Amino acid sequence: MIMSFSKGSVRSGNRAAKDLIADHGGRVTRTRVAVIEALQIAPAPMSHEDLGAALAADDIPHDRVTLYRALDWLVEQGIARRIAGSDRAWRFEVVRPDSHRHAHFHCDRCGRVICLESLQPSSAVSLPDGYQLDRAELVLHGACATCGDGPGSDNDPGQH
Numbered sequence: 001m002i003m004s005f006s007k008g009s010v011r012s013g014n015r016a017a018k019d020l021i022a023d024h025g026g027r028v029t030r031t032r033v034a035v036i037e038a039l040q041i042a043p044a045p046m047s048h049e050d051l052g053a054a055l056a057a058d059d060i061p062h063d064r065v066t067l068y069r070a071l072d073w074l075v076e077q078g079i080a081r082r083i084a085g086s087d088r089a090w091r092f093e094v095v096r097p098d099s100h101r102h103a104h105f106h107c108d109r110c111g112r113v114i115c116l117e118s119l120q121p122s123s124a125v126s127l128p129d130g131y132q133l134d135r136a137e138l139v140l141h142g143a144c145a146t147c148g149d150g151p152g153s154d155n156d157p158g159q160h
């Protein structure tokens with residue numbers, strides 16, 4: 001007899017936006033839900049501007065203040081995380097329950113912020129004795145694979 005096991009929980013980092021908000025005791029507003037959903041499907045951290053454009057594309061009425069407040073609340077609650085860019089614009093990403101903190105790469109040429117999932121900021125520092133690390137943020141700067149033209153880039157600019 002062949003035993004068959006059902007796959008336990010599906011390894012999907014994304015929870016329903018409404019549940020996430022409700023779990024944190026927040027009011028489920030259209031803007032909050034839309035912002036979480038936009039961040040969940042985004043391949044890279046998004047700026048206010050990116051999010052505004054995403055909401056507009058979905059016909060979700062919002063203004064700058066509503067968007068700022070929704071993001072502030074999500075960050076306060078630990079649902080989203082803020083990443084500093086060199087252009088002084090914050091980028092945002094959702095905090096996935098199964099992910100550790102990771103470093104980010106800011107491309108100074110195209111302005112994109114890319115998640116470096118395999119690099120943990122906390123392992124990049126060594127503190128003097130007696131210090132205890134709670135949190136580390138690491139943002140690296142340079143040119144991304146698309147913008148860089150050094151060796152190792154697979155992108156042939158003449159080929160699309």
Ligand SMILES: [Zn+2]
Nearest residue numbers: 107110144147
């Ligand atoms: Zn770039």
Ligand SMILES: [Zn+2]
Nearest residue numbers: 093114115116
């Ligand atoms: Zn990230």
